[in-house]
Amino acid sequence: MSSATRRFTSTAMGALTLAAALLVICPLLLIFGFLLYQGAAAVNVDFFLHLPKPVGEVGGGVANAIVGSLIMIALAVSLGLPVGILGGVYLAESRDRRLPWVLRFVADVMNGIPSIVFGIFAYTVVVIPMRRFSALAGGLALGLIMVPIVLRTTEEMVRLVPNALREAGLGLGLPQWKVSLRIVIPAARAGIITGVMVAVARIAGETAPLLFTALGNRFWQQGLDQPIAALPLQIYSYAIAPYDDWHRQAWAGALVLITLVFLASLAARLATRGRAVAR
Amino acid sequence: MTKRSFLAVMLLVVPLASLPGPADAQLLMNGAGATFPYPIYSKWFEEYIKVDPEVRFNYQSIGSGGGIRQITERTVDFGASDGPMTDEQLKKAPAELFHIPTVLGAVVATYNLPGNPQLSFSGDVLADVFLGRITKWNDARIKALNPSASLPDQPIVVVHRSDGSGTTYIWVDYLCKISPEWEQKVGRGTSVKWPVGLGGKGNEGVAGQVKNAPGSLGYVELAYAITNKLPAAKIRNQAGKFIEPTIESTTAAAAKSMPADFRVSLTDSPGPEAYPVASFTWLLVYKDQPNETKGRSLVKFLWWAIHDGQKHAAALLYAPLPAPVVKDIEAKIKQITFSGKPLLAAQ
Amino acid sequence: MAAESTAGAGTADGLSFPPRAISGRRAALGDRVYTVLVLASVWLVLLLAAGLVAALIWESWEAIRTFGFHFLVTSQWDPVAGEFGALPFIYGTLVSSLLALLIAVPLSLGAAIFLAELAPSWIRPPISFLIEMLAAVPSVVYGLWGIFVLVPWLRDWVQPGLGRTLGFLPLFQGPPYGIGMLAAGMILSIMVVPYITSVSREILLAVPGSQREAALGLGATRWEATRMAVLRYGRSGLIGAILLGLGRALGETMAVTMVIGNRPEIAASLFAPGYTMASVLANEFTEATSDLYVSALVEIGLLLLVVTVVVSGLARLLVWSVGGPARGGRE
Numbered sequence: 001m002s003s004a005t006r007r008f009t010s011t012a013m014g015a016l017t018l019a020a021a022l023l024v025i026c027p028l029l030l031i032f033g034f035l036l037y038q039g040a041a042a043v044n045v046d047f048f049l050h051l052p053k054p055v056g057e058v059g060g061g062v063a064n065a066i067v068g069s070l071i072m073i074a075l076a077v078s079l080g081l082p083v084g085i086l087g088g089v090y091l092a093e094s095r096d097r098r099l100p101w102v103l104r105f106v107a108d109v110m111n112g113i114p115s116i117v118f119g120i121f122a123y124t125v126v127v128i129p130m131r132r133f134s135a136l137a138g139g140l141a142l143g144l145i146m147v148p149i150v151l152r153t154t155e156e157m158v159r160l161v162p163n164a165l166r167e168a169g170l171g172l173g174l175p176q177w178k179v180s181l182r183i184v185i186p187a188a189r190a191g192i193i194t195g196v197m198v199a200v201a202r203i204a205g206e207t208a209p210l211l212f213t214a215l216g217n218r219f220w221q222q223g224l225d226q227p228i229a230a231l232p233l234q235i236y237s238y239a240i241a242p243y244d245d246w247h248r249q250a251w252a253g254a255l256v257l258i259t260l261v262f263l264a265s266l267a268a269r270l271a272t273r274g275r276a277v278a279r
Numbered sequence: 280m281t282k283r284s285f286l287a288v289m290l291l292v293v294p295l296a297s298l299p300g301p302a303d304a305q306l307l308m309n310g311a312g313a314t315f316p317y318p319i320y321s322k323w324f325e326e327y328i329k330v331d332p333e334v335r336f337n338y339q340s341i342g343s344g345g346g347i348r349q350i351t352e353r354t355v356d357f358g359a360s361d362g363p364m365t366d367e368q369l370k371k372a373p374a375e376l377f378h379i380p381t382v383l384g385a386v387v388a389t390y391n392l393p394g395n396p397q398l399s400f401s402g403d404v405l406a407d408v409f410l411g412r413i414t415k416w417n418d419a420r421i422k423a424l425n426p427s428a429s430l431p432d433q434p435i436v437v438v439h440r441s442d443g444s445g446t447t448y449i450w451v452d453y454l455c456k457i458s459p460e461w462e463q464k465v466g467r468g469t470s471v472k473w474p475v476g477l478g479g480k481g482n483e484g485v486a487g488q489v490k491n492a493p494g495s496l497g498y499v500e501l502a503y504a505i506t507n508k509l510p511a512a513k514i515r516n517q518a519g520k521f522i523e524p525t526i527e528s529t530t531a532a533a534a535k536s537m538p539a540d541f542r543v544s545l546t547d548s549p550g551p552e553a554y555p556v557a558s559f560t561w562l563l564v565y566k567d568q569p570n571e572t573k574g575r576s577l578v579k580f581l582w583w584a585i586h587d588g589q590k591h592a593a594a595l596l597y598a599p600l601p602a603p604v605v606k607d608i609e610a611k612i613k614q615i616t617f618s619g620k621p622l623l624a625a626q
Numbered sequence: 627m628a629a630e631s632t633a634g635a636g637t638a639d640g641l642s643f644p645p646r647a648i649s650g651r652r653a654a655l656g657d658r659v660y661t662v663l664v665l666a667s668v669w670l671v672l673l674l675a676a677g678l679v680a681a682l683i684w685e686s687w688e689a690i691r692t693f694g695f696h697f698l699v700t701s702q703w704d705p706v707a708g709e710f711g712a713l714p715f716i717y718g719t720l721v722s723s724l725l726a727l728l729i730a731v732p733l734s735l736g737a738a739i740f741l742a743e744l745a746p747s748w749i750r751p752p753i754s755f756l757i758e759m760l761a762a763v764p765s766v767v768y769g770l771w772g773i774f775v776l777v778p779w780l781r782d783w784v785q786p787g788l789g790r791t792l793g794f795l796p797l798f799q800g801p802p803y804g805i806g807m808l809a810a811g812m813i814l815s816i817m818v819v820p821y822i823t824s825v826s827r828e829i830l831l832a833v834p835g836s837q838r839e840a841a842l843g844l845g846a847t848r849w850e851a852t853r854m855a856v857l858r859y860g861r862s863g864l865i866g867a868i869l870l871g872l873g874r875a876l877g878e879t880m881a882v883t884m885v886i887g888n889r890p891e892i893a894a895s896l897f898a899p900g901y902t903m904a905s906v907l908a909n910e911f912t913e914a915t916s917d918l919y920v921s922a923l924v925e926i927g928l929l930l931l932v933v934t935v936v937v938s939g940l941a942r943l944l945v946w947s948v949g950g951p952a953r954g955g956r957e
Contacts, residue, residue: 342912351915470910472703477889477899491773
């Protein structure tokens, strides 16, 4: 091959890969564009403040679904946050041989499990014994998705904390639990919170595990042991229904959901920018 | 935000979530099941708040199969189905279950064709379409029934239910009575092995599919067709007349004697003006209620539904219960007990 | 973005676990409480994971006992007759995922190469950012877009076009529903692209600079350096990235359920409707009315679990072989 051909190939491949990169971004622009176009008109104050109307009637909103999602996210965080952080600290600090390896392996496996399988588990261990669909079951399923994410991110962030900090704490006579809790974790705070926010962004959009745990509720929440509405569930019900008004609300709901998820992801990325090793 | 303040926020939110919501109702009744009556149930539950502000009825339309399963597992307070439970299913339930009829509805053949013609079908043609034997709109047999309609040379996109459905049960029950081949090959149930077609979730899903895809043919409850401006075909009944699905023709199908447990099939009714694919829809409740307050709210609602609630039926294209049937249901509701004592005081 | 870290860095040398008290009874109590809490968390995670697998096996036992191996190779899905075979779902899952990979892999690898090797540095952050945002879009939103934008486009333009030009192939025969395997494959491809791209990019960036420089020093063009040095070196990692995308595609539920047509049948054409393991769970789980039906569905869930875990595990091994372990939490 002559050198001109080789140089041409190089430029051509450069162009092709650029095209690939642009093509890859296209769907995002298309989807977000469509959401804005279809959903923006439907997003109004009513949408945020009102309950759904009876079938076939126009209007109403998804207020209870938004609150329901927030409630279940809070439940998931109350499981995922402490367990994930403590587990992550353990992974970073322990010098034991086997247990950390097992935990890391299990967490990585859990990261790859489809979320609907967690829904089946929550149905079997919460819904059936409790004899009802509930926010608790939904929160458990979401929490299980959260745990491995927070765990591994915390481990990574805690590993980054310089040893000097730990040694300083020990040198000042602090017991080790205080060093971990009051020095190491706060030092890794930004990264840990990032991990939590990434996990929250992920579970905020989950629908499948809620299908048979939360069930759905057309009214305000009455308690954690009752069925509960959730924004992704509502979007799903509306999307597959035939009513035009429901379609409109589905677009609006999707716009709201994707905005919240994006904001959380964005905040998470901005927070790590200072921490991550520059490329 | 420090970890401590974060935890503090969590500790606040979770108990707050356990407090009663802005509606401040005392009691939440949960039900799930059929999509067939969902429009009228959702109207009823909204109206009933005015009758009894202390109760909220939360109904999730997940299909009759779901209603049967969830009431059997007691994860809901009441179920709803338009396919009556089989003897085997009733035996599996932990206690005796009542079928309480609420309204009558019609399952219609709906379709999406250019020009929106009004079509007529016979049962055997429908059976053959759903068996995959008739594949095109301009098939000779369809043309014979609709000589003046312009039928395109296009494949028929059959749409059925992907979930466990009482509407399916009513439809295939009818097809079984008409077509021995269908009865033998497919049979009846809330979830069957469809020879052809796409699956939609719920009446909503099937209506949505038909609405979106030209050339489709599906079966939905009448209310879903009308509210979505989809056509409903005329179907030839046992007497040989082509009947349009209306409230009157649905009621005409109910002119039959009712068994004591109300599990009756109204399809292929012999009445001359009867629409051949009509059915009752039932609420499934336990004879002996596990909770007194909930049980009392439930029987009060049932009483209201079969009396005052009936006046909402026609507007939503369901047929109200015939008067003699209401009397029988009243007697049945009075049999619902808590710890052996009837919940409804003698009226 | 995960920080670059190699195994062992940051492991406290001065600290051990469980902690030994330095001084005082209060410190000892504090250490003990802390140890208990931490170990409780660890064991909770392990127990939940074990419980998950146990619950699935327990619930699916009846189906396993009744159908045995036949479950995996039979196509009958007949709730009325009580006959259940998972082959249509396995087929649907595999075909939709492979179709997704077919579309996604060239695009993702191309984008990754562009971002890691050939792009001017000012362009990298915005494009990387946009690709990562794509990964954050919830499945149900993809499904919504799929139903109202992708499917009509397929039904009215793409499928009739493909039918006219390539209709002699059994792949493109049949009425253009719009809904079906092709729609599912396309949506899945959009969904896995960001995962494959970002992991591939990190793999390529992890290749030591010396490889690239050696090639360039020998007179290679940029592309040749990339091809010979970087891609070859990172090959197993790239395969791992692809497998990671596969793992995602196999487990994807909502978007697929909304566009695949929900028909438990094996068909040769991409235009035909199908069904995946995750979709049948989403549609039929709450309503399976007999114990055997539920058990069969849970067995499908178990299958899904096993398949995705194996694929993801393999993926991770391959990725680590290039970049090193401790890639956590952000797959």
